[in-house]
Amino acid sequence: MHIDHVQHGPAVMSADARRPDGARRALRIGLGGPVGSGKTATVAALCRVLREELSLAVVTNDIYTREDAEFLLREAVLPPERIAAVETGACPHTAIRDDISANLEAVEDLEDEVGPLDLILVESGGDNLTATFSRGLVDAQIFVIDVAGGDDIPRKGGPGVTTADLLVVNKTDLAPYVGSDLARMAADAKAQRAELPVVFQSLRGGTGVADVADWVRGRLAAWTA
Amino acid sequence: MARAALLVLADGRFPAGGHAHSGGAEAAVRAGRITGAANLEDFCRGRLHTAGLVAASIAAAAVLGLDPGELDAAADARTPSPALRGAARRLGRQLTRAARATWPSAELDALAGEFPKGAHQPVVLGLTARAAGLGADDAAYCAAYESVSGPATAAVRLLSLDPFDAAGVLARLAGEVDRVVDQAVEAGRRASVDGVDVLPAASGPVLEVSAEAHAAWAVRLFAS
Numbered sequence: 001m002h003i004d005h006v007q008h009g010p011a012v013m014s015a016d017a018r019r020p021d022g023a024r025r026a027l028r029i030g031l032g033g034p035v036g037s038g039k040t041a042t043v044a045a046l047c048r049v050l051r052e053e054l055s056l057a058v059v060t061n062d063i064y065t066r067e068d069a070e071f072l073l074r075e076a077v078l079p080p081e082r083i084a085a086v087e088t089g090a091c092p093h094t095a096i097r098d099d100i101s102a103n104l105e106a107v108e109d110l111e112d113e114v115g116p117l118d119l120i121l122v123e124s125g126g127d128n129l130t131a132t133f134s135r136g137l138v139d140a141q142i143f144v145i146d147v148a149g150g151d152d153i154p155r156k157g158g159p160g161v162t163t164a165d166l167l168v169v170n171k172t173d174l175a176p177y178v179g180s181d182l183a184r185m186a187a188d189a190k191a192q193r194a195e196l197p198v199v200f201q202s203l204r205g206g207t208g209v210a211d212v213a214d215w216v217r218g219r220l221a222a223w224t225a
Numbered sequence: 226m227a228r229a230a231l232l233v234l235a236d237g238r239f240p241a242g243g244h245a246h247s248g249g250a251e252a253a254v255r256a257g258r259i260t261g262a263a264n265l266e267d268f269c270r271g272r273l274h275t276a277g278l279v280a281a282s283i284a285a286a287a288v289l290g291l292d293p294g295e296l297d298a299a300a301d302a303r304t305p306s307p308a309l310r311g312a313a314r315r316l317g318r319q320l321t322r323a324a325r326a327t328w329p330s331a332e333l334d335a336l337a338g339e340f341p342k343g344a345h346q347p348v349v350l351g352l353t354a355r356a357a358g359l360g361a362d363d364a365a366y367c368a369a370y371e372s373v374s375g376p377a378t379a380a381v382r383l384l385s386l387d388p389f390d391a392a393g394v395l396a397r398l399a400g401e402v403d404r405v406v407d408q409a410v411e412a413g414r415r416a417s418v419d420g421v422d423v424l425p426a427a428s429g430p431v432l433e434v435s436a437e438a439h440a441a442w443a444v445r446l447f448a449s
């Protein structure tokens with residue numbers, strides 16, 4: 001019971017880079033964003049691109065169902081033992097930011113049961129523009145918005161849009177149909193985020209996901225360096 | 226250790242996973258047993274004197290130095306529902322993590338080693354109180370209060386209940402929480418002489434049965 005007490009025992013605390021056996025833990029990347037912006041579809045697309053080259057797992061945070069986990073299972077983007085669902089008690093942002101303990105357990109259990117893992121994607125339940133991940137849970141975060149949610153979202157900002165390590169503007173194929181101005185969204189995002197990267201993505205058109213995957217590879221290279 | 230450590234441990238925002246659990250309130254709301262402040266109070270009173278008393282007694286006994294493994298088995302024996310046992314162990318594991326980060330102690334490390342998937346939450350709560358330099362009554366207060374504050378907070382979300390009404394329910398139960406804590410500490414003291422079998426075994430059958438049904442729902446807001 002003293003402050004420089006040395007930690008031992010089985011469980012890693014939170015952001016510690018090493019597992020109890022001394023091995024480096026997986027890189028953890030969070031994906032957040034409003035309901036319906038395409039977080040789960042982006043996770044599925046990333047899994048398809050990266051699963052041959054990396055050992056991957058996914059944690060979903062559904063608000064009141066297992067829909068997101070079941071979508072990933074149905075799409076068979078990963079074997080079922082590599083997908084874990086966390087129940088969030090009506091507060092998705094609490095589970096990724098204020099009280100991350102259930103998510104930390106899920107990532108630890110995945111590493112114990114299917115590890116070693118290179119990368120764990122932690123998908124937030126759909127929330128609002130203020131939802132961000134704790135640095136105790138993830139090493140980097142992607143915020144996913146879509147053009148159909150209104151092309152003023154980058155201008156409105158908020159912690160997700162302004163501080164996420166990568167901003168993905170999804171469903172660009174819909175822009176002509178919903179009257180969204182992609183150039184304006186790009187300019188507003190640049191103004192809010194300065195040098196932080198932005199990817200315009202259309203999963204239907206097959207554009208953007210390669211850039212997101214490249215960004216993930218870059219983070220992984222930095223993590224393992 | 227500082228007395229205010231009790232406030233840290235008792236704070237509903239202490240990051241130990243409680244926010245995802247309704248303490249049976251979600252099932253009771255669906256069944257029409259909780260519809261407003263009056264029957265929320267009845268529900269909380271029932272939970273306080275059954276699950277709350279048992280949890281508070283186990284927590285107090287853990288502070289008094291009873292063997293955590295024996296207390297964990299005693300908690301299992303007093304929790305018929307497998308769903309509630311699972312929830313108690315998950316919450317115990319989450320509290321173990323939060324406690325080890327907050328009040329590092331060799332006892333908590335040993336507990337994590339013995340129960341990597343989690344001991345019952347009241348056992349962990351007792352060892353956490355020890356690590357924080359708190360007493361048996363402090364741990365019993367946390368357990369007893371949590372047994373009513375969990376459902377009350379959940380009812381606010383589930384029923385859009387006026388939050389002032391929920392706070393009023395908790396305030397009106399405060400005297401009974403005091404009495405349950407006294408009973409729990411006394412039970413813990415007796416157990417440290419006569420063993421864990423003398424700990425209270427009060428249970429609310431409807432809580433246990435409805436927890437099983439709740440765990441099988443396809444769509445729910447809370448984990449238990």
